[in-house]
Amino acid sequence: xxxxxxxxxxxxxxxxxxxxxxxxxxxxxxxxxxNSSRGAVVLTALAPPDYVPPFPCAELTAPWLPPRVYVxxxxxxxxxxxxxxxxxYYSLDLSSCWESAxxxxxxxxxxxxxxxxxxGGKTMLMAARFGAENHTANEVHPGRRGILRQNLAQCGMPxxxxxxNRPDQWxxxxxxxDLLLVDAPCSGQSLLCKGIRNPGxxxxxxxxxxxxxQKGIMLSAVQCVNPGGHIVYTTCTYDPExxxxxxxxxxxxxxxxxxxxxxxxxxxxxxxxxxPAYRLLPEHGFGAxxxxxxxxxx
Ligand SMILES: C[S@@+](CC[C@H](N)C(=O)[O-])C[C@H]1O[C@@H](n2cnc3c(N)ncnc32)[C@H](O)[C@@H]1O
Numbered sequence: 001x002x003x004x005x006x007x008x009x010x011x012x013x014x015x016x017x018x019x020x021x022x023x024x025x026x027x028x029x030x031x032x033x034x035n036s037s038r039g040a041v042v043l044t045a046l047a048p049p050d051y052v053p054p055f056p057c058a059e060l061t062a063p064w065l066p067p068r069v070y071v072x073x074x075x076x077x078x079x080x081x082x083x084x085x086x087x088x089y090y091s092l093d094l095s096s097c098w099e100s101a102x103x104x105x106x107x108x109x110x111x112x113x114x115x116x117x118x119x120g121g122k123t124m125l126m127a128a129r130f131g132a133e134n135h136t137a138n139e140v141h142p143g144r145r146g147i148l149r150q151n152l153a154q155c156g157m158p159x160x161x162x163x164x165n166r167p168d169q170w171x172x173x174x175x176x177x178d179l180l181l182v183d184a185p186c187s188g189q190s191l192l193c194k195g196i197r198n199p200g201x202x203x204x205x206x207x208x209x210x211x212x213x214q215k216g217i218m219l220s221a222v223q224c225v226n227p228g229g230h231i232v233y234t235t236c237t238y239d240p241e242x243x244x245x246x247x248x249x250x251x252x253x254x255x256x257x258x259x260x261x262x263x264x265x266x267x268x269x270x271x272x273x274x275x276p277a278y279r280l281l282p283e284h285g286f287g288a289x290x291x292x293x294x295x296x297x298x
Pocket of ligand 1: 096115116117118119120121122123139140141144166167183184185186213217
């Protein structure tokens with residue numbers, strides 16, 4: 001293990017992930033070093049089809065890289081260019097782009113809802129793939145909803161409907177969609193790998209509290225999907241309680257849903273469950289990491 005003795009929360013996390021020896025050490029070292037951040041930009045509808053970002057980009061040829069996403073080269077500062085202020089591209093984490101690779105398996109939706117949308121990264125990625133017509137970006141937190149609105153306005157997406165419903169209100173509304181994205185509030189353990197303080201994120205109470213909330217959100221989300229429609233579930237945390245176990249709970253408790261294979265993400269398939277679910281760790285080199293799983297209503 002690392003030179004610094006591992007804490008209880010760190011040991012519990014590694015045990016739950018089935019990580020031992022060098023693999024456990026690698027995750028703990030990344031959480032302590034806090035330098036795994038990797039940025040990306042996604043072009044918006046304001047960028048012409050032949051637009052190329054005005055900063056040097058890394059030559060990343062990962063098959064899962066979503067359309068219209070570029071990875072700034074080391075030292076490039078995409079947010080300092082005038083084109084950023086003009087809304088030609090939106091800056092986000094490369095791990096977020098990785099999570100959105102699930103969308104490659106989803107047919108063009110006639111309607112979509114980003115249920116936990118602020119500040120707007122996943123909505124930008126959805127729009128880059130499917131366009132922004134008939135898309136709803138929902139955010140329960142009023143302050144964060146304001147930021148979401150600002151980002152959508154800056155990136156030329158006035159057609160996106162912005163709402164502030166709780167998931168249970170969506171479930172009761174009777175409105176349904178072909179595609180839902182649930183980028184769930186979580187304990188945010190990957191923030192440690194970006195050098196962002198996140199006290200308590202490894203504690204049982206934090207993880208269990210989030211898992212309970214995520215199950216509640218998903219129980220509402222499944223009621224808002226048309227037959228044949230999809231839910232992409234994502235988090236930026238590592239603990240299986242908030243990831244695989246939430247998906248297993250939904251698949252067991254709610255009839256008529258299946259987890260869908262995402263071949264582009266095959267190298268990242270979780271070994272913790274026997275259905276397709278995917279996890280990214282800092283050691284993969286694509287940022288601080290995350291989790292994603294694509295569900296389909298049969
Ligand atoms: C991980 S963030 C979303 C990030 C966003 N998808 C993006 O890519 O920019 C999770 C969001 O869920 C919202 N949230 C918190 N509690 C919630 C709840 N109980 N139901 C739905 N959303 C919630 C938070 O305010 C936060 O904006």
